[in-house]
Amino acid sequence: MPQEIKTYGLIGKKISYSFSKTYFTKKFLKNNLKNYNYINFDIDSVNELSDILKAKNLRGLNITIPYKEKVMKFIDRIDEDAKYIGAVNTIKINYDNTLVGYNTDYIGFIRSIKPYIKSNHKKALILGTGGASKAIVYGLNKLSISSTKISRKKINGDIIYNELNKKIILDHQIIINCTPIGTYPDIENYPKIPFKYLTNEHICYDLIYNPNETTFLKKSKKMGAEIINGLKMLEIQAEESWKIWNS
Numbered sequence: 001m002p003q004e005i006k007t008y009g010l011i012g013k014k015i016s017y018s019f020s021k022t023y024f025t026k027k028f029l030k031n032n033l034k035n036y037n038y039i040n041f042d043i044d045s046v047n048e049l050s051d052i053l054k055a056k057n058l059r060g061l062n063i064t065i066p067y068k069e070k071v072m073k074f075i076d077r078i079d080e081d082a083k084y085i086g087a088v089n090t091i092k093i094n095y096d097n098t099l100v101g102y103n104t105d106y107i108g109f110i111r112s113i114k115p116y117i118k119s120n121h122k123k124a125l126i127l128g129t130g131g132a133s134k135a136i137v138y139g140l141n142k143l144s145i146s147s148t149k150i151s152r153k154k155i156n157g158d159i160i161y162n163e164l165n166k167k168i169i170l171d172h173q174i175i176i177n178c179t180p181i182g183t184y185p186d187i188e189n190y191p192k193i194p195f196k197y198l199t200n201e202h203i204c205y206d207l208i209y210n211p212n213e214t215t216f217l218k219k220s221k222k223m224g225a226e227i228i229n230g231l232k233m234l235e236i237q238a239e240e241s242w243k244i245w246n247s
Helices: 019-030 046-052 070-074 080-085 105-116 131-142 166-171 215-222 231-245
Strands: 006-012 036-042 058-063 090-093 099-102 123-127 146-151 174-177 203-206 226-228
Touching (some): 006 019, 006 046, 019 036, 019 231, 046 070, 058 231, 080 099, 080 131, 105 131, 105 226, 105 231, 123 131, 131 146, 203 215, 215 226
Parallel strands (some): 006 036, 123 146, 174 203, 203 226
Antiparallel strands (some): 058 090
């Protein structure tokens, strides 16, 4: 009797560059999981999710920009951590077709940054206020690190980019880019912070992994800061998704 095909996929917008598809396709090949496949669902509106969910043998989904918050209205039950964060990046589809939402981003973030944290790392600046930033703030809270959000508009963040000064930069020795600014192919672009105030006491973390070293990270490294890209976080959150789908 042929084995049931199990399909997983990524929901996002303009995701041809996607980490997830490559990662899981390699994983399935390596583990000889011939009846498993992973598909990119590149959609223009979150409402297209209803049609995707009708697909046969769909067992799990990853969610990326810009749908981490928008997908929540489709989900039957949301895990406590994801509910608190207010964003979902993993959906498990049960055999009765009920959907359970989780957030594995914060786990990936905590585990990837923890080895770099020293006693001086008490406060963080978060660049961006979207779904990704919510998981990062939650992760920082778990590490007992306070955070300040930076936004382009006063209503969204705690402060706006133009208000960043030497005192704020020196006071916050972790800076995390949670925006898509600088992602391939727009690699020359970067969040406009006063890099001249960075020191070798700073950790600068970019959730972007393509390119491997963004302009934000290059400029930070030039000032002596420790730099981290988003690849390790992605690998960890992907494995956490896999555990959820198989639980």
